[in-house]
Amino acid sequence: MQTIKIDHVSLATNDLMATCNAFEKMNLKPEYGGVHSTGTTHMSLLGFFDGSYIEIISRVDDKIPSIWTKEILENAGPCAWAIQVDNIHFEVERIRKLGIPVIGPEYYFRKRPDGVLVEWELAFLGNGEPGTLLPFIIQDRTKRELRVRPSACFSKEYKPNKTLSALINGVAFVMLVVRNVEMTQKLFEKVFGSSDWLEDKSSFLNTNIYWKLKSPVILVSGKTNQKWLLDRIDSFGEIPCAFLFKSANLKDAIEYFDLTNQESLFNGQLTIAWFGKSKFNTNGHLGLVELTN
Secondary structure, three states: OOOOOEEEEEEEOOOHHHHHHHHHHOOOOOEEEEEEOOOOEEEEEEEOOOOOEEEEEEEOOOOOOOOOHHHHHOOOEEEEEEEEOOOHHHHHHHHHHOOOOEEEEEEEEEEOOOOOEEEEEEEEEOOOOOOOOOOEEEEEOOOHHHHOOOOHHHHOEEEOOEEHHHOOOOEEEEEEEEOOHHHHHHHHHHHHOOOOEEEEEEOOOOEEEEEEOOOOEEEEEOOOOOHHHHHHHHHHOOEEEEEEEEOOOHHHHHHHHOOEEEEEEOOOOEEEEEOOHHHHOOOOEEEEEEEOO
């Protein structure tokens, strides 16, 4: 199986400042990253010690179309994900030969508030908005540590000799709501290779979920009576509905962040607890997960 290494996940908001302030109220302080080279979006980021990060993205001007226009205007929250590759041109050719539509690689950049220029290449896989179902792929042109570095908040202590990095230390899973689970499983196996899938039912999401083992991908069945999931897939199509972040100490995280709806899934391999939906000023869900294996 091709390794799926999450580079970052994107959180769409129609009010960048309000969403960043909501994170900061949780003692998770994003850092402003600047305007993208398209001139239509800007972002803040929350960088983890494992190198992954949350990109909080919004439009510079509501009158000018941008990537994820609908998702941003409707405050979708989880909207896309990206994976890191060592040779983007090789991956693009490999995936094109599979019959998957690919746009790119294309050059992008942004200038950080301190004036440092950050450069990378992107390629968008499949149809629809970039990164909503299949990830988009990214390779840095400048040093990666110029694009992302661990946010200062994760070095702060929440208890003596215990820092916030123990409570959240990286992006673990992307949960994708899909119309047809079997077809989507075949698509992911075509692009990333075959592997076993585990099935379970999330009491929080109230629908069946499917984990592609040894990967950060969990499919969420859109065949549900959950109105918010039905509305989400009707409005945006197949898209992330939740992001899960790694925790090395879920017990302390539940207390510190006031998490709810704890559940054990996939024969106890994952234990998840969820942030309240309103805490981050966006739709969709964010949660923490502790892995037992």
